[in-house]
Amino acid sequence: MMNALPLLVTVLQLQLLSFLVAAVGYSNGFFYQDNGNGNGKKEIYFNGVRLHVETTEAPVFAVRGSSATLPCHYRYEPELNIPRRTRVKWSWLPADRGHETDVLVALGQRHHSFGDFKGRVRLRRSMPGEVSLVIAKLQLNDTGRYRCKVIDGLEDESVTIDLALRGVVFPYQPSRGRYHLNFGTAQQACEEQDSALATFEQLFSAWEEGLDWCNAGWLADGTVQYPITMPRKACGGADMAPGIRSYGTRHRHTHHYDAFCFSSSLKGHVYFLQQPHGLNFTEAMQICEGDRAKIAKVGQLYAAWRFMGLDRCDAGWLADGSVRYPIAHPRPNCGPPEPGVRSFGFPSHHHRHGVYCYISH
Incomplete structure (x- = not known):
């Protein structure tokens, strides 16, 4: 009875191996799963065809709120006359070098997007072999490295491309x-x-x-x-x-x-308001709200200075309690000789200044 146990294990192992061979096919020590690229007889093509996936070397630049297209194309060498069934997967490595996360997967005309990209991404297929990723309503944290992977049976190839925002x-x-x-x-x-x-x-x-x-x-x-x-x-x-x-x-x-x-860029605009005797911080917030706007944030003031050329030699309150002003064209009595956003730091809230308001479009 003791000698029968190894024999029983061996028989079970052979039965399991036979089941796997029948289920998915077995060749040269590797299991292959037929995903529709065979000839209908669960045979896999071994004809020396190589899959190539290509993109541009240069990063793609865009601004917040716009759309960006990350190019990706695949082809076979030698060229095939019969289309093959491929799966496409786009993933993203954030700028903080965290974990690579899924953005979109597609099989034929079906696709699924993930996380914050849900509803904002799609594939562009304007020509054979194109699987470019289109990202709409770009957010500040969309920057990073994107991977385009094309999977054909057991073979897959991928390329990476960087997305950068101007700001x-x-x-x-x-x-x-x-x-x-x-x-x-x-x-x-x-x-x-x-x-x-x-x-x-x-x-x-x-x-x-x-x-x-x-x-x-x-x-x-x-x-x-x-x-x-x-x-x-x-x-x-x-x-x-x-x-x-x-x-x-x-x-x-x-x-x-x-x-x-x-x-990065704004969907609205920043403007300056003033009263004859100035405004304390509370009054500054109220006057913006009365103008159907909000007191501007520091990033909004910088974006308005950079993208819209905002130039004002008047100090104004911002939402964090700081007082600043933007200079696009340096001139006497407006700070240093270089363009920039000047800062008076964080004065007491009872001090009186103008205010920079922000209204979205």
Whole structure:
């Protein structure tokens, strides 16, 4: 009886293997599942045909609220005369380098989208082999790397393409002062100002455009960095070359810095209101509401300055309690000789200034 047990296990294993071979086919040590590309007899083509998936090398640029098309095409070599049944999967690696998540899967004319992309994405099939991804109503956090994968039976090929938004990066610290934000509160602070934590690529582009800031701030990937165009002793050393200074990855809960926020285009516009004797903070909010608008956020003021050329040499309240003004054309008595958004910090709420309001279209 003891010797019969191994024999029984062997018989069961052979029966299981026979079932698997009958169910899905077995060849050269690999199981193959017929997904409709065979000849109807559960035979898989082995004819040396290779699947190619292609896209552009350059990133796709867009602005918030617009649509973007991420190109992707597939072809066979040699070319096939009979269409094959393929499955397409688009996935996304966020700018914060988190987990790759599904965006859309499609089989034939059927498709399904996921998460925040639901209802905003579709495939463009304007020519044979095209499976480009169209994303509508772009959001600030849609930036990142997208993967287009085409699956044909057991063979699959994929390519990646980056989506970047055009916008403006600005340093941000709360009213409590310098270095009070951990990673989570930095994310929240940017979101409250109609923006998002900047990516390294966005900060690098801002540095190339002349951004110089000596306070370290969080980025979307959890690193802490700051841009220097004019090296000096207090900012990494006077002998160092210009560039992005990095503290590397920091503890997201226990370490505290400022934030670098990123804002893109607006669906509305920002404008200035004033009263003869100025407005305190409460009055500033009320006068915007009375004009069927809201007091503008910092990210909205920066976006209006960058995208709409807002130029005003008058200090005004913003939603976070700060007082700022935008200068597109530098001139005497309006701050430094470079364009930018000037800041008076966070004065007491009883001080009197104008106000910047925002109204959406």
